[in-house]
Amino acid sequence: MSAEITTPGPGANVKVLRLRRGWLQDQLAARAGMSKSMLGKIERGDRPLTQSMGAALANAFGITLDELLGQAPVRTGDEDRLKELRSVMRRFDLPTGEPVRGDRIERGLAELFRLRGDADLSAVTRALPGLLRRVQDRAHGTGLPEDWAKVADVYSAVYWLAARHRWMTLAELAVTRQGQAAERANALTRAVAARDEAGTFLNGGDFAGGLALVDQAVVLAESTMRGRPRHLALGLLHLRGMTLAGRLRDDRTAERHIMAARKAAEAVGTDVNVQGVHFGPENTVTHVVATRVDLKRNAEALEDAERYLRNGYSLPATRIGPLHMNIARAKLALKDRDGAVDSLMAAWSVVPQMAKVHPTSQELSRVLVSLHRRSNPRINTLAKRAGIRL
Structure with missing residues (x-):
């Protein structure tokens, strides 16, 4: 029997919002372009709410993605x-x-x-x-x-x-x-600013708008910048571009940004801190893993992630924590629930404060607690950390 979730996560918010509007599941499913069965699994905690599905549901409700996911207190x-x-x-x-x-x-x-x-x-x-x-x-x-x-x-x-x-x-x-x-x-600072502005489109669920902004910034950087700053600017922009394309489930555009980011990373050589943001071969790998999971290419994502972790890494916790979250997403999609728990617990160990507020961590916690038996001690620990009452 599934655990009772008393602290709503992003997926649980869907049911709350639906009931507030007095809609039946089939009404919301039709508006969002998904099956009633899929919607039911999301609401019950049998299936995690992805950012792509969240954007479709937010659009059906007439709100932004960040409103659907809910603010952290x-x-x-x-x-x-x-x-x-x-x-x-x-x-x-x-x-x-x-x-x-x-x-x-x-x-x-x-x-x-x-x-x-x-x-x-x-x-x-x-x-x-x-x-x-x-x-x-x-x-x-x-x-x-x-x-x-x-x-x-x-x-x-x-x-x-x-x-x-x-x-x-x-x-x-x-x-x-x-x-x-x-x-x-300077031009590099303007490119970083464009990357962050595109991030607000990502957070709001306007993935196409964010991609258009990235493309504009890429054209500007290509036409006005030279040398190492140009590679750094383009690399950071293409990382954002692949994420946005992945959320859109646009394989072709995602691959274009992946190839361009890898090219820029090769030119840079090693990962560097660019005004507080990392770029280089390693951070490109972490973004590729996340994008592969968004595109439902989970086995490829796991292969890339495990090779990266096995070979050693230099990125800070703020990048390694989300990598473990994305590994957990891939494992859960491949029905490896125990492995997903292991990876999510790793994320909690690396970035406990981020894991507490990150929608991916919140949603994975909700689903894994719901799917596992209460007697599982690791699930009990996960539920306690996530604030989920069993």
Whole structure:
């Protein structure tokens, strides 16, 4: 008998939203273009809600994907920090004090990038308001492109934090400010800003719109950039492009972006931190794995992922945690439930804070708890971590 899920995950939200509208399952299934049987499995927790199916259901409800998935709650003690962060963001064009020394800014950015790499969401939240104020004050004081690039870097971290929690109002303001700072910086910073802006389309379920934005940015980078910055810009954009194409289940477009990303990664040589975002051969592999799973090419995804992990890796936790989540997705699709539990537990070990709020982790937890027997001690541990009452 399935466990009773008392904490709704993304898939459980579907039933909540359907009942609020007074719709029967067959009505929603018809609107979303899926079978009633599939919808029933999603609502019961017998089948995980994928981002592609979530986008179709969100469209049927007349809402965005992030609204369907639901926002993660603000952690206790973070309300004031987020309020302060929004205040600093609103005062983007209003410097508040004397420019801070450059070495202090560099140390602050290095620490922010480290915390982001560790997926320490709480520490990133604490660091952002003060650092953002300092980098904005310095950029206004010097007017230098390299200082405005640092402003854009911090806004990229704001977007990352907001997107992890599906706080999309904050995320969209962040990418707007990031774009404004990038226009005063350089071409590579503008490419990173375009990548993050396309991320808001991804979060909202407008995968086609996000792809169009990526294509525009790719054309601009190809026509205006040269050398290593060009390879980095194109690589980051093509990573976003393959993700969007995978969500659309567009194999041909996904393969085009995969090939282009691999070409750029080969030119770069080894993975590097580009303004807080990693690009190179390793991060390309993690994105390819996720895209293969979205395209239901699960065996290929597992082969790539297991080879990558077996050969050793250098990427930070913020990339390895989601990789384990995608491995769990592939294993569950191939009916290896125990293996899926192992991989999801690995994700929880690597990025516990991210796993708590990530929709993929939430949904996999809901389904795996529902499908397994209550006596399974690993499932009991997973349920406790995910906040699911058995």
